[in-house]
Amino acid sequence: MKKAAYFLLVALFLLSFPSSDGAEAKMVITRTEHLNVREGPGTSYPIKRKLNKGEIYTVAQEKNDWVQLKLSTTETGWVSRQYVADMNExxxxxxxxxxxxxxxxxxxxxxxxxxxxxxxxxxxxxxxxxxxxxxxxxxxxxxxxxxxATSSGTTSIQSKSGTVAVDVLNVRTKPSQQATILGKITFGQQVRIIGETADWYQIESPGSMTGWVYRTYIMTATLYITVLEDGTNIRSKPSLQSQIQGTAKRGQQYRVIAKEGSWYKIELSHQKSGYIADWVVAVVRNAGNTGTIKNKTIVIDPGHGGKDSGTIGSGGMMEKTMTLKTAQMLKNQLQVAGATVILTRKDDTYLSLAERVSMAEQHKADAFVSIHYDSSPDGTARGMTIYYYHSLNDYPLALSFDPFLSQSLPIPYRGIRFGDFHVLRETSMPSVLFELGYLNNAQESSIIASDSYQKQVTKAIVAGLQRYFSN
Structure with missing residues (x-):
């Protein structure tokens, strides 16, 4: 009797584990960049590492809205269920x-x-x-x-032609920013589109290179640019020192012949051509598209406020005061351009980070822009920076400001960087966070406080949003 009971216990023990010859373990694929892996099933647990989009893992167990992944033969970690998709094998x-x-x-x-x-x-x-x-x-x-095949949403389509709309575009082995780069294609190059997902095109380029490119940067119609400001110079050569052939008004459109460095070669009347700088125009998909932000809902978030002063700079200048000033000026300019603008705070009020995100979600914003000013330990650092979180959702928006903030502003431009900030990480719409200069740098703080700088930098942000929504 004891022997029979022993064999029964052994059988039950073995049945509690999956057979290596039986059904395969459940697998998931990550759906977002820089996915937090935590030590337990909840946001209160410490972050132990981050995962890239498109990575595949075996599921150890699931608990409520959390999934425990087998990261290696000896390591596991928990991720939020919303950021992974079932592989379905x-x-x-x-x-x-x-x-x-x-x-x-x-x-x-x-x-x-x-x-x-x-x-x-x-x-x-x-x-x-x-x-x-x-x-x-x-x-x-x-x-x-x-x-x-399930999470990427790849669709085979009847092939069509497209044109590269950025200076250099990476061709990757699969539709992911983390995938291996097969090669590069350049502005104006013609490609054949043979497949697509929501965010990517599968293309064949001259030389029989087949791979994936981010679809925002491929135009499927003739390339046009639209002028962003009245009095924009059209020159005879791609140089600020070359002869001015004429000027263009805001909203005028031209067909693009080629791209040479930071200049577009455009078609003029009577079979003539000219050059126009890329930082004063926006690329549009079709003639007739003016790159307008009319009827777009933009949520502007002036950082800090109330009991949270933020950085205190030279002469007692408070970050919360400057962010509100910048946000109000930006709001006025965007409204003139036809956008619907929401400020997360209109006065010296304290808001939690979650409340700021919630406001953007409630208004179903097309873009979220958070305004901040920086500081450094020794007060010597200078420059402005754009931060993004999601490579596919936020980075194209951040990139749209690049040509405007890098040109003719009195504060140096530090470029685009990844930032794990709550208001970027938790918002579902394209979002960016600006650090528009160092308040505790005496020289830079005086520039920041000037009306001329405030007008220049908000004008550049408006131009970047127009550029983004034209694509």
């Missing part, structure tokens, strides 16, 4: 003749190939390798050349 090859190997190594023997777009069943992962099954073929392929 479906993946697609993103290149033609993808090599299937006998083991997870580039030195292992090749046992077969996958065609471009071929769907496979995912069985396991090992570092940068994925074990797949397709019919009778089972083996390992490089994860860099697979995309989720």
């Amino acid at each position: 479906n993946m697609q090859a993103t290149v033609d003749r993808l090599r299937v190997r006998s083991a997870p190594s580039s030195q292992a023997s090749i046992i077969g190939y996958l065609k471009l777009g071929q769907t496979v069943e995912v069985l396991d992962t090992n570092s940068h390798w994925t074990r797949i099954k397709n019919g009778t073929l089972t083996g390992w392929v490089s994860s860099d050349y697979l995309a989720s």
